[in-house]
Amino acid sequence: MKTKLLAIIAVSVFAFTSCSDDDDVNPIGGTEITELNGNITAEDAIVVGTSINLTGPTYVKEGATLTIPAGTTINATTEGTSAFILVERGGKIIAKGTESAPIRFTSTTKRSGSWGGLIINGYAPLSRPTEASASTGQTEISPNILYGGDNAADNSGELDYVILEYTGANINDAAEHNGLTLNGVGNGTKISNIYIKDGADDAIEFFGGSVDVTNLLVVNSEDDMFDFTQGYTGTLTNAYGIWEAAFTTNEGDPRGIEADGNLDGKTMQDVAQSNFKINGMTIVQNSTTAGAAGTMQDVVKIRRGATATITNLLIEIGASGLYTDIIDLTDGDGNVTPGNPASAITYTFNSLNTALPYADSKVKGVGATITKNDTSTGANTSVFSWTGYSF
Template identity: 35%
Template sequence: MKKFLLGLTLIGAMFTSCSDDDSNGPKKPVEGEITGVITTNQTFAYGNYTLKGIVKIASGATVTFEKGSTITANKQTGDNALVVLNGGKLIINGTAAEPVVFTEASKIPGSWGGIIMYGDAPIKAINAATTATSEDGNNQSYGGGNAAHNGGSLKYVRVEYAGAKLADGTKENNAFTFYSVGTGTTLDHLVAYKGADDGFEFFGGTVSASNLISFGNYDDAFDWQDGWQGQNNTNWYAYQEVKGNFGMEIEASGNNNTFFPKVTNVTLKRVAGTVPEVAGAIEIDAFQFKKEGNGDFNNVIIDGYGNYTEGAKTYEGAAIKIQDAPTNTDQVNNSRIKITNAKISNTTKEVLGASDAIVVGFPNGTFTKSATATGASLETGNWATVGGASLIK
């Protein structure tokens, strides 16, 4: 292990110096491989890197990527992911013009595990448990009492073709997966592009995120559980095409929480002809609330959640679906689900219970519509462009 760490440190020093060799011209990208467990501070200069294996940033270590870098995994080498363990930090200093891109060689959705971060911010898992074990194959404990947990700063980052199952875990790896991450962490201008699971998923925690794009992910654009309670979220944009489930899948692991997350400026778009990820799983709604899920959403655009026909049966898409009676009774009726200033188009139903027995009636002021809603407002640039095409449509 000592020999490996020494080699990694020497390689890092070489990366840092090589990028500045030509002071009279543009920086030349360096090349290198990233693998193993990183236990000391490491800076990866602008370059093209190969990510091999499940790379882990250990507690006490900070890993930094400079703007413009590309990090490529290859599913032919086995399981790959970038994991930030609790106590470790990941700093990604991308810009709109020079984002940091994590991708996979085959460009096939579901080819690697994406970025996974663990913290010790509060959670409420099943049966109100304050800790839980991750289902991602890493078997990490998450949850705790540190609401201000700091896992680093991710700015202008794009993760492509993620969503692979790791080891013996269930398929709980997304482009970005945040386990009990805290308010000390910065998440800003992030793109989840064509993954085989969710674009972004939060397992409890208190972190907030701004300027998110979930584009072409097979499962849900945004998903959370375990009592996630981020309060300062803004500018979330989902574009679902070809294959995709809910725009947002929202649950609270069966706990009747009085708290809830807040998101302003939301756009959820579903292209005509988009089908659910798996046949028989009719998950075609913009917002789905279940297992006591809740939230406060303002200035919302919902477009394209229409009917879906499978075999001889046609299913109605909805802007808001309430999946079970406890969620309706505890969350809708107690004004813990709020969707205000919503502009809804090309969508079959505004509000729908999953069965005839679930009759949804929002209290006054908790579901309101507006013809002038604008939804997410995002800057353009290379951070939101793939193959010359803008992801903001």
């Protein structure tokens, strides 16, 4: 049976941000999907066709599974935040591409901020006031859709050999769409071989949870490349982020890494704050744009109660690359967490900009072990050959 999933809600951001999690936009009863828009409730919903359109907000509901075959292109045809895919708690997405047939999420307009990206919600723990407190948060696009819980091993599906491009958009000053948003996602979820390019906000953001991500390539994200917050406890392995020469941004404080222990530094007394690992990462700042539009605020920012263990980090600054700080562990809302274990960062810094040679004053903060060496090699770029990106 073939069922086309059609929306009956308005496409304006005001309409979908006010929807209740219980709103039945237009449930489907079949298994074959030829258009994405509305609620998916089938246990075995399968995308049919090598290219299908994403025409509006799409919710994979609890108990439903959306499967996208290798080689499929999902094309967002509606501009801005009016098109996105949100996998709710208890729902799953299975998007398993291959090196020769990756799955591509793209847009008709092919520019940053064209669509709202992929959002996955799970039942894994978040930072919280006490161990016994409810470990839930409100999804940024709708306070009625919750994420988080008490199951660190929660399984929201699998992503492998996936491209996310032209994503990201602001909802308001406190909320935005990223390329890939992971809200309380558990480590039963498998995420590997991800390429996120030309996004208008963060490339990837972890809101709590315990999911591990392996082999992540980020190109030209306008805000943070890698963002961690609200009690994230997983591991990111082999990640490469770059601003290319022609890159420009209108964001006020873009960073390579940004990490908070709790949500936006508002609950510094929380337990179970972010304590995560990064193994093998390269951050490259090659933008030749002068002024703020081409300046990286911090290459690495760890703050607000977060603990980070970062090994084999390579930082490279191009001949015109601008940045404010190399590593900054301080913040007005709270510094990096001192104590046992303390944050530990081991890195190599290479700069071709003679006006920005290495300076100790560009590494700020106490309560962590920061080790500079000349031997860190960063990410293994050979595993990204399937993307076609030229390093």
